Amino acid sequence: MARSVNTKIVIIGCGISGISAAHRLVKAGFNDVRILEATSRSGGRIKTGRLGNKIVEIGANWIHGPCEENPVFCLARQYRLLDPEALTPENQAMDIGGHPPWTPNFFGSSGGKLNAEDIYPAQQMFLELLNESSEFQGQKGEPWSCVGDFIRSEVQQRAEEQWKDIDATSRSLRLCVISNMLKVECCVNGAHSMDEVSLGAFGLYKTLPGNDCTFPGGYEGLIKNLMSELPSGLVTYNRPVRCVHWNNTEERGNPVMVECDDGERIAADHVICTVPLGYLRKHHSTLFHPPLPLHKLCSVQRLGFGTNNKIFVEFDAPWWDADCEIIYLVWEDEDAMVDEVPDVQRSWIKKLFGFTVLKPTERYGHVLCGWIAGHESEYMETLSEQEVTQAVTQLVRRFTGNPTVTPKRVFRSQWFHDPWTCGSYTHPGKGCSEQDLDNMMEPLPSKGSQSQPLQVLFAGEATHPCYFSTVHGAVLTGWREADRLISHYSSVRPFELRKSKL
Ligand SMILES: Cc1cc2nc3c(=O)[nH]c(=O)nc-3n(C[C@H](O)[C@H](O)[C@H](O)COP(=O)(O)OP(=O)(O)OC[C@H]3O[C@@H](n4cnc5c(N)ncnc54)[C@H](O)[C@@H]3O)c2cc1C
Ligand SMILES: *[C@@H]1O[C@H](CO)[C@@H](O)[C@H](O)[C@H]1NC(C)=O
Ligand SMILES: *[C@@H]1O[C@H](CO)[C@@H](O)[C@H](O)[C@H]1NC(C)=O
Numbered sequence: 001m002a003r004s005v006n007t008k009i010v011i012i013g014c015g016i017s018g019i020s021a022a023h024r025l026v027k028a029g030f031n032d033v034r035i036l037e038a039t040s041r042s043g044g045r046i047k048t049g050r051l052g053n054k055i056v057e058i059g060a061n062w063i064h065g066p067c068e069e070n071p072v073f074c075l076a077r078q079y080r081l082l083d084p085e086a087l088t089p090e091n092q093a094m095d096i097g098g099h100p101p102w103t104p105n106f107f108g109s110s111g112g113k114l115n116a117e118d119i120y121p122a123q124q125m126f127l128e129l130l131n132e133s134s135e136f137q138g139q140k141g142e143p144w145s146c147v148g149d150f151i152r153s154e155v156q157q158r159a160e161e162q163w164k165d166i167d168a169t170s171r172s173l174r175l176c177v178i179s180n181m182l183k184v185e186c187c188v189n190g191a192h193s194m195d196e197v198s199l200g201a202f203g204l205y206k207t208l209p210g211n212d213c214t215f216p217g218g219y220e221g222l223i224k225n226l227m228s229e230l231p232s233g234l235v236t237y238n239r240p241v242r243c244v245h246w247n248n249t250e251e252r253g254n255p256v257m258v259e260c261d262d263g264e265r266i267a268a269d270h271v272i273c274t275v276p277l278g279y280l281r282k283h284h285s286t287l288f289h290p291p292l293p294l295h296k297l298c299s300v301q302r303l304g305f306g307t308n309n310k311i312f313v314e315f316d317a318p319w320w321d322a323d324c325e326i327i328y329l330v331w332e333d334e335d336a337m338v339d340e341v342p343d344v345q346r347s348w349i350k351k352l353f354g355f356t357v358l359k360p361t362e363r364y365g366h367v368l369c370g371w372i373a374g375h376e377s378e379y380m381e382t383l384s385e386q387e388v389t390q391a392v393t394q395l396v397r398r399f400t401g402n403p404t405v406t407p408k409r410v411f412r413s414q415w416f417h418d419p420w421t422c423g424s425y426t427h428p429g430k431g432c433s434e435q436d437l438d439n440m441m442e443p444l445p446s447k448g449s450q451s452q453p454l455q456v457l458f459a460g461e462a463t464h465p466c467y468f469s470t471v472h473g474a475v476l477t478g479w480r481e482a483d484r485l486i487s488h489y490s491s492v493r494p495f496e497l498r499k500s501k502l
Contacts, residue, residue, distance in 0.1 A: 009485065010258050010266055011035045012241050013274035015044025016471055017459045019226050020478030021272050022234060028486045036260065038240035038420045042227055045276070045421060045461075046471065048218035051312050051411050054364055055218045058310070058413045060471050061369075063215075065208025067092045071479075072222070072472045076215065079225040086213035094211040098188075099127065101211075102325035102356070106177075109331045111401030114173075119330075121163070122174035126181040129154050137203025138434075145430055147202050148182065148194035152337045175335035180328055182339035183353035183373070189427040190469060191306045192374035193339050201428035204437070206466040216363070219471075239264075240420075244271055245289050246444055246455045255452040270454055272481050277305040277440075277462035278422030288456075293446050299439035303462060304429030305422070309377045311352070311370035311412040313392055318366045319400050320357065327368065328354040329399050344379050349391045351376035373424075381414040388412055425469035426462040437465045441477070443484070454488055457481040 007030055011018045014037035025033045041047075045059040066073035066086055073092075076082050085091060106114040129151045136142035144150040155178055163171055182194050191197050215221055227235075245257040254267040275287070280300055284292055292300070320327055331350055341350045355368035370392065372380060380388060389410040397403050415424045428436075441463040444456040459477040467473030 007032060007270070007485075007489065008254060008268045009033045009270045009272065010256075010268040011272045011274065012244075012258070013037060013044065013276075013460070014042045014235050014237075015274060015276075015460070015474065016046055016223065016226075017461065017474040017478040018044075018272070018274040019223065019230070020475045021274070021459055021482045022230055022478075023226060024479050024482035025485065026230060026234075028482070030485075033234065034266075035235040036239045036241050036258065036266075037235055037237050040237050042235065043220055043223040045415075045425070046219045046223055048220040049411070051314060051367060051409055054314075054358075054367060056310075056312050056358075056367070056369070056411070057214075057219055059415075060219050061214060062212040063210075064098075064212055064470050064472070066210035066213050067208050070208050070210065070472050071475045073210065075226070075475075076222055079222065081215050081217060081221045081225070082213060083216055091213070092210045095209045096207075096211055097131075098207040103321075103323050104326050104328055105320045105324040106328045106330055107354075107399040108173075109329070109333065109398060111398060114330060118170060118173060119177050119328075122177035123181065125155060125158060125162075126151070126178055130185070133199060134203035134205075136200050139200075142199045144199050146195045147185070147197045147199050148339065150199050151178070151182070151194065155337060172335040173330070173332065175337055176330050176332055177328075178337045179334040179339060180330050180353055182337065183351060184328075184371075186306075186339050186351075186373035187308045187353060187371040189304075189306070190308045190373065190424040191304055191427045195339075196304055196306070196427075196429060198428045198430050198432045201432040201434070201436075204428055204432075204434060204466055205468065208472070241287070243287060243289055244273065244456060246271070247290055247451055249451065255455045270457060270485055272457045272459055272478075274458075274460040274478070276421045276423070276460065277303060277426050278424075279420055280462075281305060282422050288444075293444070296439050296442060296446075299436035302429050302432050302436050303440065304427040304432070305462070306374060306424065306427065307377045307416040308371065308373045308424040309380065309413045309415055311372065311380075311388060311392060311410065313355070313368045313370060313396075313407045314409040315366040315368070315405070316408055319396070319402065319405055322361075324357055325359065326354065326356050329395070340374070341376050344376055348372075348376040348379050349395050352395070378416040380412065381417050385410060385412070427469065434465065437463065437468065441465075441480070443481075454485060457484060 014035045018035050047059040049056050049058045063072050106119050108114045133147050185194050189197055240261040242261045243259040248255050254269050256268045256271050258266040341347045352370050352372040355370045358364040358367040396405050443454050445451045459481040461474040463477045464473035
């Protein structure tokens with residue numbers, strides 16, 4: 001009898017990483033696998049909602065880099081969840097380096113559209129600097145500790161050289177555009193400010209080829225399809241785990257005991273923990289007994305986990321161009337290259353960089369998705385929907401110069417106050433290195449221990465060395481930890497076979 005048949009495996013969290021791990025283990029013949037999920041649903045940060053009768057993504061929206069190497073793309077194709085355009089070889093081959101070639105509209109805070117030609121030099125310079133920011137990874141001696149400082153100092157220097165012949169007003173506008181682009185990057189990174197993102201580790205994040213695509217029927221279709229292939233009853237919902245008691249050294253019994261909020265205790269040989277980094281940062285001291293080893297704990301704290309939220313806004317008629325795919329709102333008083341708002345309570349909305357346009361229009365009508373990161377975003381979550389609507393209305397009226405534009409419907413996400421997520425996703429915080437991600441994925445007990453190996457394993461977005469913050473990263477970590485257990489048991493099997501022959 002293969003050892004795997006009786007092996008008890010508990011997976012904490014029914015997000016895409018937990019589901020992926022369960023999938024692989026069940027396929028490999030492990031038949032005592034269960035998932036404990038705190039909430040009443042599967043999917044975690046993959047969460048499809050509705051605005052009126054339209055599908056909107058409260059969490060993940062795109063397949064970043066949809067190509068053959070991307071497991072999310074391959075699964076979505078297999079389940080027939082994608083538009084034909086996303087399946088074309090041209091779409092898969094397009095290398096966008098993390099920046100989709102969307103058609104922009106720029107609006108200024110004095111009211112009205114800005115001329116794209118006035119903006120492009122600043123945008124071009126910013127993109128070059130982002131590119132260069134990635135190049136310090138693995139090198140020693142980066143000039144600044146954070147991406148924000150690097151970009152500000154380089155823009156200052158390069159503006160001296162390259163923009164010396166332009167007038168003061170145009171120059172000031174370009175610096176305001178830099179502020180706007182910094183806010184965009186805060187959303188991309190899920191960081192409060194680019195001053196909190198490590199310059200030395202910025203290049204750890206890798207992109208895949210392929211032009212980002214969405215799920216026309218909602219990202220949760222992927223979850224539904226995967227769940228339908230798991231044995232029913234494998235997931236227990238509304239079952240938050242309070243504490244993982246590991247390193248049980250009693251002669252008999254299992255090495256791990258999972259204690260739930262309702263007091264239930266579940267014995268396990270292995271636990272795969274997939275809770276979000278935000279949750280782990282907040283609850284590590286009660287979630288593990290004995291506590292996490294110091295080096296792992298330091299990495300949990302050093303890696304960054306911030307907030308990025310969406311504000312969906314529906315209009316009766318568009319105030320943007322028909323071909324526009326992204327709207328940038330440039331504050332003309334922000335030439336100090338800032339991505340933080342000084343008076344959060346009064347001016348939090350200045351952190352919202354702009355909107356992406358939900359396409360195609362035939363499917364969505366006139367719906368925009370606003371993006372806001374950081375503490376300003378966390379403050380926004382505490383306001384009523386009515387207060388948010390009022391702020392967005394004022395903002396749009398100001399930037400269009402049209403005092404009558406009125407949103408029809410508004411709906412926002414609240415990821416920071418989600419008690420099981422505590423933010424949005426992972427970025428390399430200041431002082432971070434590759435080692436921190438290695439520490440994140442290291443199982444307990446640590447190498448060199450005499451105790452039973454692989455008691456607690458770690459999966460989830462925050463444990464992927466180069467695809468952290470993404471759905472494909474999360475899938476790959478679930479598979480990785482399942483494979484770690486599968487190969488552990490397949491390497492003991494020949495020994496057992498030999499023994500039985502004697
Ligand atoms: C606003 C937003 C936009 C995003 N956009 C994209 C995008 O466009 N493309 C992309 O690739 N990625 C995107 N992401 C990131 C992507 O959603 C995540 O990386 C991915 O879904 C994480 O999966 P996971 O399994 O690691 O974690 P999660 O999905 O967070 O799953 C963890 C699960 O653990 C549960 N849990 C927590 N604590 C406990 C406990 N104590 N006991 C039991 N269960 C517990 C939670 O309820 C949750 O279900 C976005 C995320 C956000 C928030
Ligand atoms: C950034 O680098 C990539 C490849 O390294 C290149 O294709 C792209 O054109 C660069 N972008 C800018 C704005 O320099
Ligand atoms: C695990 O148990 C062993 C044996 O009792 C002990 O030596 C070791 O320190 C324990 N490890 C931790 C992290 O508590």
